[in-house]
Amino acid sequence: MENVIIVNEQNLKEKIKKFQDGGLDRIQVVSDFDKTLTKFVVNGEKTRSVISILRDENYLTSEYSDRAKALFNMYHPFEIDLTMDLEARKEKMLEWWTTHYVVLKECGLTKKDIESIVDSDKILLREGYQFLFEFLNEYKIPLTIITANGLGGDAIKLVFKKYGIGFDNFNILSNHIVWGENGELVDVQKPIIHVLNKDEVIIEDEKISKQIEGKKNVILIGDKESDLNMVSNIKFENIIKIGFLNEKEEELMDSFKKAFDIVVVNDGSLGVINEVLKAIKQGGGLNIEEE
Secondary structure (H helix, E strand, C coil): CEEECCCHHHHHHHHHHHHHCCCCCEEEECCCCCCEEECCCCCCCCCCCCHHHHHHHHCHHHHHHHHHHHHHHHHHHHHCCCCCCHHHHHHHHHHHHHHHHHHEEEEEEEEHHHHHHHHHCCCCEECHHHHHHHHHHHCCEEEEEEECCHHHHHHHHHHHHHCCCCCEEEEECCCCEEECCEEEEECCCCCCCCCHHHHHHHCCCCHHHHCCCCCCCEEEEEECHHHHHHCCCCCCCCEEEEEECCHHHHHHHHHHHHHEEEEEECCCCCCCHHHHHHHHHHCCCCCCCCC
């Protein structure tokens, strides 16, 4: 796979061997959603998160777009300022999202607005998704998506419904919008998840807790180094970390290589994840010769 970089081949082989020794019934997958399971480039254009599409393409109102862009311009610099204290950045992100939900409510967000975005084909899953989800379903491997998606789990569920994806061991930990009788945004459940506090997400759902109990080998998938925090409150023994480096490749490659075992560039497919799962199941080495 020309889009796949194995950071330390020997180290990865040793990790895969530990997964093989444990068997498929000790594996769980933890993943981000936007630009991780979904493509970064669609029809030659960089894609954005669902909330960014709502903001930038006037799916709601021009007033909403103006106010949301103003919030982005105010708070995004704090999100990416690595010289700033992390806790202070977290406070700014919480402030951003709390204010943003007020704006969404005041501008009349409804479920139909989310459906319109999903139906627009601006959000596409990466190639290889079909094998991945069928494999996880067949071998009852839990998939937990932990995401700061601004429009919550409803948007993600609509994407998967569109693709015909759904199984019992598939879970979404995301912001949860409370809808009114007419499908309008009424409130957002607390605590709010944003891009910098995934380490604070605690799996309290009894159903999920039972599914991941004893699943000590984790495959983690993300597109930011901060996504490594998704497993902060998950007990595991071994972990294979796969990172999608979507942009600023030259600037971020070194840090991605330090953070992840495998780095996928050029908007590559989910193929390497599928090959890791095949290698674990079959007991052989990792085959990455073909995309």
